[in-house]
Amino acid sequence: MAKPCPPSADSVSVIDSCPMNSSEWNQRALLKNCSTYPQTCFKPLEYHCLLNPYGNESLEVCAPNTWLAEDFCPSYNIKQQRILEQFDCTSLISDCPRSQYFSRSILNYTGCLKEIHGSTSGPEFSPTNGIPTWLHPTIMLCIILIILSILSIIHIRRKRIDQANQVCSSDD
Template sequence: MMFKGSTSIILVGWLLMVTGDRECSWSRTTVQKVDSCPVNKSTYEQRRMEKNCQALAELQHCTTPSNFLYHCLINEYGDALIEVCAPIFIINGYCAEYNIIGARIQPHYSLKCSDINPPCGDRYNSTDAYLYTGCYDIVKKNQLKTNVNTNTVSSTELSTTVGEIPVKENSSLETQPALIAVIVIVMIAVVTVVIAVPILVIKRRGYPCRKVSEGSPEQNPLMPLKKSTILSGSVTNFTCDRSRYEKFINLGKALRDTLLVEGDTLQDKMDENKGLKDLLS
């Protein structure tokens, strides 16, 4: 029983070492996206020296310093290349990737070694990923597709924007005649008011009825003065309020027409009235 318990503890510890140590947050601090990865030994050594992973190898606690090495791998999405200092890992049958979220090197399960050209090895160290350029080529193809899609979307948006410009211009052109019509109507109304107001004021105040240069007001008893200037016993000018006497004049005309018999004249009626007056007296 004690042997079985000890075996279980050893297995659990081994699993923790294998799985739990796979995440290395130290490696995440060294991640850098690059345009290309080395494809031969000399370029690999040059880039390894520039990255200088040895400076951090003594500080990190993910693995032994000798296993904390330079890598150039694809990312977890297969659309970018990454330089990183990370613990070495053995890859079986797939392209190698560095997962930024998990902070670890692992197989890129959507890219089998047998599906790329040239194919990668069935089993290889993650530091040897530079030997299998077919994995890098997939990234370049994915980047090209992304750029094409981005350009297509940009072109569509540009076409839509350019297509909208004439519509806006036409709309403004269509509103101009309506605006001009409103302005013209307002101007006509203003001019009409300016002309009509003085006329109405003049009519309400009255207007000259007769101009007399000689004589006195008594010579015109039916034309009362509204405004007059009397010089040397003569009236030089006067006006009358026509509306106040028109109804009496019209009433007199109607009465005259009623009294006159057809064929009679006003003089006949006057003579007749005079004879009647003499008879009564």
């Protein structure tokens, strides 16, 4: 996961849509002029256009080029001041990144950019606070197991109390 980069949060702009080809991308990058922001992060700041974590806004941001996992489209999280692997795109888009990639190459994965233009409803755009989507079922399973364990303990204790009461009743 990328380290936080405070100057990147200062560079965020909400826009209507991200550039869809390299000439538009380069034009927007020139206008954004990332070299004017403090270069105090672990890598130089570069132009990016990404979703916010909720998937309801397109953001232009100057952020360090970030190594991302395959099968995930990125987002930029202002609070965490970094680019995140936001949502698993394997079942959503046909050209989902199938190998690790750098965030600046997002233009090669137009499916992630089309999500920026397309619908922003559905579970794939729910805020995760940095928790990968694949981890949600695991968390739910753990919660269910904890609840079952608690219920089992309650059941065993009640059974013991009932047995103790029966022993006391038979002694009388």
